Amino acid sequence: MRSKLFVIRGEIHRSWYTTGIITTFAGCLLLWSVLSYGSFVEPTFLPTPTLVLQQFLHQMVNPEFWNHVGISIFRVSMGFLLAVILGVPLGILAGTYRFAEALVVPSTEFIRYMPATAFVPLIMVWAGIGEPAKILVIFIGCFFQLVLMVADNTRAVSKDLLEVSYTLGARPGQTIEKVLIKAMLPDLMNTLRLILGWAWSYLVVAELVAASSGLGFSIMKAQRFLNTDVIFVGIFVIGLLGLLTDRLFALCHRRFFPWLEGGK
Incomplete structure (x- = not known):
């Protein structure tokens, strides 16, 4: 069994996989405990796990905290859905037709290297602070990354599938709808899963825009008063919410495409 651990793409027993997960988290918790309980780092900068857990339990019964959670989920969901509604069709178009690729991809490649934080002043001018x-x-x-990744997913569909559909008499529109889109769906779901993770990572940046609610706002408010235990709780909750949505996508992937190897 041990020799299989180092086989490229080799399968391992589920217990070994679980052991690896537990070991990683236990190691991080141990290091955190040693640094905090051992007073190697000032409590102001690194609270103990006990203090963070107490703060977490306190926040769980605080209605204001749940209001922050709800508004953050709303913002992430709306930003992500808007990117999907506009980005997926544009990405499919760019991956299907060369003329569309020429119109969309170069400019999108250029803009995607511009950090979203750099747009904050312009966004405040364009859209206010609401x-x-x-x-x-x-x-x-999310949008510009999504367009490029969906275009890549579209181009990854085997051209042989498209040729077969033409041989069977399908029209271009039918080929796109019945063959191209259906063939790219597994990769598209993985792309959306990745983009949703980026949406959560941009949450704190979004809530810098004159926010008075949300998890990012609560983190920044706690930073002003050096309440690092509250900061840790906010970070962990964002991570947990991101993990839950990621696992939901993984579950849907397994249910919708059970024949795919490694569909996790």
Whole structure:
């Protein structure tokens, strides 16, 4: 069994996989405990796990905290959905037709290297400081990456499948709908899963735009008063929410495409 651990793409027993997960998290917790309980780092900068757990339990019964969670979920969902609604069709178009690729891909490649944070001042001018501005930050952080990745997913579909559909008499529109889109769906779901992770990572940036609610706002507010335990709780909750949405995508991938090897 041990020799199989170092086989390229080799399968290992589920217990070994689980052991690896537990070991990683236990190692991080141990290092954190040693540094904090051992007073190697000032509590102001690194609170103990016990203090963070107490703060977490306190926040769980705090209605204001759940309001922050709800508004953050709303902002991430809206920014992500807007990026999907506009980005997926554009990506499919760019991956299907060369003329569309020439129109879309070069400019998108250029803009995607511009950090979303650099757009914050412009967004405040364009959209004000309300909810649309915060959603727009998340949208910009996701949209341009999504277009390029969907275009790559589209181009990855075997050309032989398209040729077979033409041989069977399918029209171009039918080929796109019945063959191209269906063939790219597994990769598209993985792309959306990755982009949703980026949406969560842009949440704190979005909530810098004159926010008075949300997890990012609560983290920044705690930073001003050096309440690092509250900062840790906010970071962990964002991570947990991101993990839950990621696992939901993974579950859907397994249910919708059970024949795919490694569909996790």
